[in-house]
Amino acid sequence: IYKPVAGVASDSSQVRILLSNLPDIPGTAAKLFGALAQNNISVDMIIQSLARNGENSIAFTVAEEDLNATLETIKNQKDIILTGEILTDNDIAKVSIVGAGMVDRPGIAASMFRALSEKNINIKMISTSEIKISCLVEKNNAKDAIKALCKEFGLESSEEAVVKG
Amino acid sequence: IYKPVAGVASDSSQVRILLSNLPDIPGTAAKLFGALAQNNISVDMIIQSLARNGENSIAFTVAEEDLNATLETIKNQKDIILTGEILTDNDIAKVSIVGAGMVDRPGIAASMFRALSEKNINIKMISTSEIKISCLVEKNNAKDAIKALCKEFGLESSEEAVVKG
Numbered sequence: 001i002y003k004p005v006a007g008v009a010s011d012s013s014q015v016r017i018l019l020s021n022l023p024d025i026p027g028t029a030a031k032l033f034g035a036l037a038q039n040n041i042s043v044d045m046i047i048q049s050l051a052r053n054g055e056n057s058i059a060f061t062v063a064e065e066d067l068n069a070t071l072e073t074i075k076n077q078k079d080i081i082l083t084g085e086i087l088t089d090n091d092i093a094k095v096s097i098v099g100a101g102m103v104d105r106p107g108i109a110a111s112m113f114r115a116l117s118e119k120n121i122n123i124k125m126i127s128t129s130e131i132k133i134s135c136l137v138e139k140n141n142a143k144d145a146i147k148a149l150c151k152e153f154g155l156e157s158s159e160e161a162v163v164k165g
Numbered sequence: 166i167y168k169p170v171a172g173v174a175s176d177s178s179q180v181r182i183l184l185s186n187l188p189d190i191p192g193t194a195a196k197l198f199g200a201l202a203q204n205n206i207s208v209d210m211i212i213q214s215l216a217r218n219g220e221n222s223i224a225f226t227v228a229e230e231d232l233n234a235t236l237e238t239i240k241n242q243k244d245i246i247l248t249g250e251i252l253t254d255n256d257i258a259k260v261s262i263v264g265a266g267m268v269d270r271p272g273i274a275a276s277m278f279r280a281l282s283e284k285n286i287n288i289k290m291i292s293t294s295e296i297k298i299s300c301l302v303e304k305n306n307a308k309d310a311i312k313a314l315c316k317e318f319g320l321e322s323s324e325e326a327v328v329k330g
C-alpha cells in the first residue's frame with residue numbers, strides 16, 4: 001500500500017527558549033543566531049510568527065545540555081537590546097510525521113492534529129515543511145502521541161523513523 | 166567542494182492567514198485544518214508559536230487563488246468559537262534554503278539571516294526543519310533575497326532548486 005506518511009519520529013532531548021518583544025527590524029534574527037553560532041550552539045527548530053506593534057518573538061529549541069550556555073550567550077550578547085522576557089520550557093517533546101507523499105494531500109496535517117486531540121494531547125507549537133510536520137507536546141505525552149500517530153497513518157510502531165526531514 | 170546548502174528556493178504564490186485568540190486546548194488545530202481539508206484546501210506552511218494566557222494564534226499559508234475559499238471555510242465552520250482576528254497578508258514570498266548537510270552545522274541559519282539583513286530585508290516569519298529553513302519576506306524582496314542567499318552559500322543562481330524539503 002502507498003503511504004503518504006513514511007515515518008513518525010520523536011525527540012525529547014530538547015528545550016524551548018522564547019525571546020519576546022524583539023525589534024521587528026532587519027538584523028535581529030541574524031544577531032541572535034549569530035551569537036549562538038559563535039558559541040557553537042546547535043539550534044534545532046526556529047519558529048517566528050507574526051509581529052505585533054513592531055515587535056516580535058522568536059522561539060527556538062536547543063539540546064537540554066546546551067541550555068545554560070544558550071542563556072549565558074543571550075545575556076552576554078550586546079547587539080540586541082533585550083527588553084522582553086526570556087522564557088524557557090523544558091517540558092517539551094517534538095513529535096513529527098515525515099513523508100514525501102504529504103505534499104499535495106490536504107488533510108494530512110488535519111489527521112495528525114486530530115489523532116493527537118483524540119488522546120487529549122495539547123499542541124504547544126507547530127512548524128512544517130513540505131515533507132515534515134512537527135509539533136511540540138508535553139514530554140509525558142510523547143509516547144501516547146507516537147502510538148496515536150503510528151495508528152493514524154498505518155505504521156508499525158517500529159517504523160518510528162529517525163528521518164531527517 | 167562540499168556545500169551544506171544544496172539549493173535555494175522561492176515561492177511568491179502564497180498568502181498568509183493568521184487566526185488570533187484561539188483557545189489553546191486539544192482539538193483546536195484539528196478542527197481548523199479539518200475544515201480546510203474537507204474543502205480540499207491545501208495548506209503549505211503552518212506556524213504556531215507560544216500560547217499566552219490560555220490563547221494562541223495559528224498562522225498558515227495557502228495558494229493565492231484559495232484565499233476566498235479559505236476565508237469562507239473559516240467563517241462557515243461552527244466547531245471553533247472565533248473571538249479574535251482573521252489577519253490576511255498577501256505581500257509574502259517564501260524564501261528557503263535546503264540541504265541535508267545543514268543538520269549538524271550551527272551557523273547556517275545565522276548565515277541565512279545575516280545575508281538577508283545585509284540587504285535590509287525584514288524577516289516576517291520563520292519555520293525550520295532539519296533540512297530546510299524558510300523565511301517569509303515581502304514579495305518585492307524575493308529576488309534580492311534569492312540573489313543574496315545564492316551568493317552567501319556559493320550557489321549559481323541557476324541552482325535555485327525546486328526542492329521539496
Ligand SMILES: C[C@@H](O)[C@H](N)C(=O)O
Nearest residue numbers: 026027028029056288
Ligand atoms: C524579528 C526578526 O526576525 C526581524 N524581523 C529580522 O528580520 O531579523
Ligand SMILES: C[C@@H](O)[C@H](N)C(=O)O
Nearest residue numbers: 123191192193194221
Ligand atoms: C492552539 C492549538 O494548537 C491547540 N493547542 C491544539 O492543540 O489544537
